[in-house]
Amino acid sequence: MPPQKQLINKQIEAFSTVEPAPIQAENLPSSNEANTTVDPSKNVNTPEMISVAASDYFKQAGTLRRRLLMTILPIVLVPLVVASAIGFNVTQRRAKEKTLSNIETSVVLASEGTQQFIEDAFKATNLLSANPMVIQALRSGSEQVESQGLSQKPIEQIETQFADTKLLQPEQNLNNYLKAVAKNANLAEIILTERYGFNVAYSSLTSDFIQNDEEWWQLGKKKGQLALEPEFDESTKTAVLVLVNTIKDSNSSQLLGVTKVGAAAEKLNEELTAAIGAAISRSQQIQIVDVYSRKPLNTIAARGKSKELGELIGGQPVAEAADLLNKISKNLEQNPQEAVLALERKDGIYNVSLRAVKGNKKQFILSFELNDKLFKLKAIPGTDLVAIASVERTEVTEAGHDLIMVFTFTAILLGVGATGLILLLARQLSKPLSNLTEKAQQVADGNLEVKAELEGTIETLTLAANFNNLVDRVKSLLQNQEAIAQEQRQLRETLEKDIDLLIDEVEGAMNGDLTVRASLASMEMSTVADIFNAIIDNLKDIAIQVKQSASQVSSSLSENEQSICLLAKQASGEAEKTINTLGSVEQMSQSIEEVAKNASRAAAIADDAYSTVQESSSAMEQTVNSILNLRTTVGETGKKMKRLGESSQKISQVVSLIEEIALKTNLLAINASVEASRAGEQGQGFRIVAEQVGALAEQSAAATKDIARVVAAIQAETQDVSEAMELGTAQVVDSTHLVESTKQRLEQVLQRSQDINQLMKSISQATVSQAETSRNVTDLMQEMAQLSEQRSLSSGELVLSMQTTARVATELESTVAQFKVDDSK
Amino acid sequence: MLTSTPGSRLQELLPEMFQPTELPGQPYLRFQLTADIKALLSMEHVRESLLVPARQITPLPNMPETVIGLMSSRERVFCAIELDLLFGLRPSPVYSRQYHIVVLRVSQSSSQQSSSEQELLLGIAVNSILGITRLISENLQLPREDFSSSLKPYLQGYVVEKKEKLLVLDARAITTASILYNDPT
Incomplete structure (x- = not known):
């Protein structure tokens, strides 16, 4: 049997088994065992399955014997213990x-x-x-x-x-x-x-x-x-x-x-x-x-x-x-x-x-x-x-504690006896049932030759008889089923033969020969052969169409490929340009940031200048004040100088008086000397004194002259000073005016620097916002660059896929060429 | 002079008053002839020194420019002249409020008048009276040629004292100056 035929055979078998019992399909050991596939016993639950499913429940239930023990033992033992305790208590109290x-x-x-x-x-x-x-x-x-x-x-x-x-x-x-x-x-x-x-x-x-x-x-x-x-x-x-x-x-x-x-x-x-x-x-x-x-x-x-x-x-x-x-x-x-x-x-x-x-x-x-x-x-x-x-x-x-031992011993003895009795009873009751259970287990394992023994009570006897009947009926049912299975197998063999024939006829189609025809000889397979012939005809038409389309596709693909290559190149060029633009935008944003920094620095400097100007304005005001003070001081000094002049005038008056007195004294002294000389020898001493007085007076006159000279000098100098003072006052007034005007200018400068400051601040703010905007632009540009790069990549991929498509198309063409088509059509 | 308190000085001077001590030289009156020139006159001829206001001197008509006028002192009337004008040291008289007047007294010999010895009084107005100086006659030097002719007749000589040249005038010559007695007409 050729491999292709074997494969088809398998597929058919699979169809036939799936139909009656789809759930069982996986459990099939092999395709050749036909009797197992139709075995009705497979449709009912097996004993193993029952045992597996019920084992948990069985564990919970326990055996009949254990049940009996668990229920009866407490019923017997508890009253015993209670009675012992009461008895002991009463005795002790007594x-x-x-x-x-x-x-x-x-x-x-x-x-x-x-x-x-x-x-x-x-x-x-x-x-x-x-x-x-x-x-x-x-x-x-x-x-x-x-x-x-x-x-x-x-x-x-x-x-x-x-x-x-x-x-x-x-x-x-x-x-x-x-x-x-x-x-x-x-x-x-x-x-x-x-x-x-x-x-x-x-x-x-x-x-x-x-x-x-x-x-x-x-x-x-x-x-x-x-x-x-x-x-x-x-x-x-x-x-x-x-x-x-x-x-x-x-x-x-x-x-x-x-x-x-x-x-x-x-x-x-x-x-x-x-x-x-x-x-x-x-x-x-x-x-x-x-x-x-x-x-x-x-x-x-x-x-x-x-x-x-x-x-x-x-x-x-x-x-x-x-x-x-x-x-x-x-x-x-x-x-x-x-x-x-x-x-x-x-x-x-x-x-x-x-x-x-x-x-x-x-x-x-x-x-x-x-x-x-x-x-x-x-x-x-x-x-x-x-x-x-x-x-x-x-x-x-x-008192009475010694009795407790007696009571305990008696209770234990009685308990042991009762337990033994119950165990015996339980065993007798459960034995026929457990035997029956064993038999049922054997039947469930598949041994249908087993017979249950009839023993025990009426209930167990009835149960055993019914069980035997049940086993007999199951046996007969199984034999019927085997006969039916045999019949089905024969039918199947004839069908297989027909299929083999059909396969032989259409085997050429597998190699692309679409000219083959299936014969309509067999009764069972005639419909199938008819359908197969129709399919082959359709397939032939399709093959011809595919051939034509494949040749068209490959030709158009080769045309498209060139334009797509162009597109990919353009895309990569665009990506490069975008990247270049991104670089220049980044530079721009950097320069904007620098401008922002400089602007803020300029604003700081303008601030400094503003504060400095404010300080100088206040210093100027202080200067004005001190100049005004100087003016008043100069005025007072002028007054004092005038008073000094007056005083020196008074001094000169006094000095002239003294001078006159000195002169008169001198004259008197001379006269006295003359008079003394008249007195002759007696007046000699007096004469000398008079002469000395005269000398004294002469000296005082000289001194007064000196004083007068000094006073005159003082007066002259005072005059000079007061003149200089007046000049100084005038200069002070001038400088006050100058300072006032300087102050006004400074205030103007202050105003200007304030304006500059505000301007600089607004510039700095504007540049900051500009920097942000440029950053945003940079981000956008980066995104754009990434996008264009992706696009260039995908266009490259597109080219590649186009090429593969072309290859696939040519392959398709060659494959389609394998189909043998009748050229007459 | 030495500087000390007036009290101590008085104590020093008072005994000298009554103890006649011989001082070297003769006393001379020292005065300022002009602003530049100082001159001496022997005290022998000085009667008194006065400070006279101008209104107390009565001007005299028809008199030389030198003569100021008439004045009186101690019940005597005499003439007052300006000395520097006399000596030709100043061209014209200048009116001043008061005058420093030295009254000279010269005894006249009986040569001119028959009357007994007479005193001739003359007031000379000087720039200013300075004081009394004692002069030893040996120090007196004779006048040399460099003095002006108008001055020379009245000079006795000169002394140099403290690098200052002092003219020593002759009182008699002054009192008897011809210009005073001659009619200018």
Whole structure:
């Protein structure tokens, strides 16, 4: 097959494939595989495409198993956790309450124990009043006091009197009895006084003999049975509970005496520890505190750590709370609830509450929290003592904490079990579906021989059966399509043969032979051959026309080329001239700029001249002024000269007078001399004197002559000077006139120079605008030069393109010459 | 003369007044004969010197030009003449407001008149009276030929003092000048 034919074949194939499925044309692997081009499966979306498109969606969806896990697990686990938490909470609260009630119980117990202890002590004293020996001793003691009047005597005197025994009537039996009683009743001491307060007996030696000045005695006498403030002994670290009682006549109920009983706190401590020690938890501590001294009698702690005294736990705030509770218990406080509320937030106390003891409305328990401790207080009735129980709050909160482990463990165990169950269930549910999915995937990959197994629930069974049916139907459809494709291929082969024939016939046209004719033999291709013949005829006509036109074009081009060359030359000449003009314009603009500079300089010089002339005008004015001054000065000098002349005239008058006098004197002297000579020898001396006087007068005359001469000279000179002065005045007047006229001229010069200045300025402005204009002209000229240069270039290009056009035309002519045309036409 | 205060000078002069001291030479009156010529006259013949206004001199008719007129002094009347005219030093008299007059006194011998010794008084008007000069007679030189003839009869001689020539006149000759006594007619 020749290459041209192959090409045409390809083009035809391309047409035929494009028509049915234009989108698929690019996917064709080769032209020879006809079955693939008509494969209907290509028209539907392939499984790969589905998988690619849906993969994102699949990722979002997740498997059925995971879904089941994600939904069911929380539903099971959350209630489990919540139930565990609630259970733990309730249990812990109960444990706390239990701890609290435990503390309360211990407080109540401690208070009751203490009360019991005190009552026991009072019982011991009550025993005394039942003893006749004691009563006898008291009565005799009182009688002794009355008889001796001891109550009237000063205390010091009585003290010294009974210093030995400190007793009214020393009676060892009674003392021994008291000792025995004290020992039996666990008492520290017993003192017995009669009704005036003097010692009658004691269990151990006392410091004082007279007790009626002591507080305990007075209080006891007044109130009867009474528990007083404990006495603390810091040195021995012991405390004694002081109890006072009165002894009265059983018949007359007359006061017989007063007893003081000291009960050691140690004993109380022992009793209380025995009673409640077992019930005390770890950090719990119980103290019996005296509200007045604010000191604890004892401290009972867990595991036998009980001890006497010690520090009050909680310090000042707790002591104040105890005081308050004591007052409430004794009905001293009007409004107990408000007083208790006032404690809240005071000194760090909080969560304060007050309530009555169960079964006894008159006794209260005050509870509050301070720092990290929980306090419960209860007053001991009949005393100023308060039982205080304290426990670390952490202990209360920690109560039941051990349970959390149990709850957590149980919850985890249950959770693990539930998860396992759910996993199993999910796997069972999802297995048939996933199998089915795998089969569907295989079918989608092209394997149509696959059969889905029937398993699982009814839903999955139905799904599998339907799937199998679907696969069978697809298979049959595919077979039908293959048959149709075979038919089409045969048709195509016959068409190809016809086309080959046609191509053989018209092959000459490819080499320019326009005389060839296609035969109209084939049925299918007859129309095509007919059209082809018509095309060849048209082409022939066109070729002839083209030939003629090409020859015309080339001839006209050769004519045009010369004129275009001329045009290009002219254009380049024009550009050169423009450039020359530009140069001269630039020179002109430079010279204009120079003129502008010179003009401005001239303006500056004219300005200078103007200012100079102004200055000289003012100088001239000054000159005029000074000349006028000179004139007045000269006039004054003239006057003075005249006065001088007058004065010299006066001088000459005076001088002539003097001269005359001198002359007369001289004459007189001569005469005197004559007279003296007449007198003879006697007048000789006088004569000489007269002669000397005469000589003197002669000299004065000579001197006056000199003076006269000098004065005459002065007068003459004065005359000369005044004449010169007059001349000078006239000259001054002349020069004043001259200066005036000069000034006027200068003013004219000033005016002129101003005019010149303005003219120069206007010239300078004009030249500046001229320079600008010339610059604009230069710019324009430059643009013009550029334009003409471009024009010359483009005309050159035009020439070149004309030449190429000519070449193309000749080429066209030669090409057209290849066409073989029937010369008959 | 020396220049000093008048007081000191008076003190100097006063004792001299009463202490007669011999001065060398004879006293002569010195005067200006004309503007150029100075002359001396012996004080021996000078009676007084006066400054006389012109109206006090009574002019005399029919008298030579030399004679000014008549004048009086100290109860005596005498003639006054112009000396320079007498000496022919000036051609014609000039009228002046006042005259410097030297009154000469010459004792006349009894040769002419029988009467006893008579005094002849004559006033001579000079240019100006200068003063008194003492002259030692040895210094006097005799008049030489170069003096004019009109002057010569009245000359005694001349002295040169301070390079100045002073004429020494003869008072007697002047008083007895013939022209005064001769009738001009």
